[in-house]
Amino acid sequence: MVIAKMDYWDNYYENERMEEIRTVNNLTAMAERTADRIAYEELKAQKEEEKKKADEAVRIAEEQKRKQAQEAMVNDILRQSPRYNQYILSLNTGDTGSGDTASRGGKKGEPVYASSHGKSLGKFVITAYCTCKICCGIYSGHNRTASGTVPTTNRTIAVDTNVIPFGTKVVFNGQVYVAEDKGGAINGNRIDLFFYTHKEALNWGKKTMEVYLAD
Numbered sequence: 140m141v142i143a144k145m146d147y148w149d150n151y152y153e154n155e156r157m158e159e160i161r162t163v164n165n166l167t168a169m170a171e172r173t174a175d176r177i178a179y180e181e182l183k184a185q186k187e188e189e190k191k192k193a194d195e196a197v198r199i200a201e202e203q204k205r206k207q208a209q210e211a212m213v214n215d216i217l218r219q220s221p222r223y224n225q226y227i228l229s230l231n232t233g234d235t236g237s238g239d240t241a242s243r244g245g246k247k248g249e250p251v252y253a254s255s256h257g258k259s260l261g262k263f264v265i266t267a268y269c270t271c272k273i274c275c276g277i278y279s280g281h282n283r284t285a286s287g288t289v290p291t292t293n294r295t296i297a298v299d300t301n302v303i304p305f306g307t308k309v310v311f312n313g314q315v316y317v318a319e320d321k322g323g324a325i326n327g328n329r330i331d332l333f334f335y336t337h338k339e340a341l342n343w344g345k346k347t348m349e350v351y352l353a354d
């Protein structure tokens with residue numbers, strides 16, 4: 140029967156076309172899902188990168204804030220110190236000390252040179268002072284250190300006794316010094332080196348040096 144045969148082939152081809160359409164649709168759906176996933180991964184990576192940048196910005200801002208607070212604290216302490224006020228006064232009046240030896244407290248001592256040293260105490264900021272009112276404010280002219288000794292050049296240093304206890308011999312600048320004094324602004328890794336005249340103290344200025352225990 141010719142008709143029956145035609146129906147058969149019609150159905151056959153129709154089924155085949157349907158199958159083809161289904162396959163194409165499946166492939167399209169798969170391709171769409173893949174494209175979606177790639178876009179999603181891309182977006183996720185971008186968001187992670189943005190979050191990393193934002194976190195870093197917050198970290199930097201916090202670090203800056205912390206540093207500013209620390210500086211403000213140090214400045215507050217400095218402002219409260221009589222030595223700082225006298226120093227500012229000296230800047231304003233131009234009175235930087237006569238630099239002579241009259242009426243200065245303390246005495247002169249010979250340098251004790253160090254040929255060797257013990258263990259390192261780390262790096263210290265080393266400033267200088269004498270007994271004048273610019274350096275010592277209300278304590279000026281006192282002929283005694285905080286530990287009761289007579290401040291002596293080439294020997295006396297002011298320290299933070301939590302870092303270097305009184306009586307400790309230390310080595311820096313090639314010499315041996317003794318921790319005998321302290322000061323309001325001398326905290327942590329700070330040392331104030333005693334000089335007989337204000338001029339000598341000014342000449343020293345401020346140095347950062349490695350400090351060792353004497354052996």
Ligand SMILES: [Zn+2]
Binds near residue numbers: 271272274275337
């Ligand atoms: Zn001075």
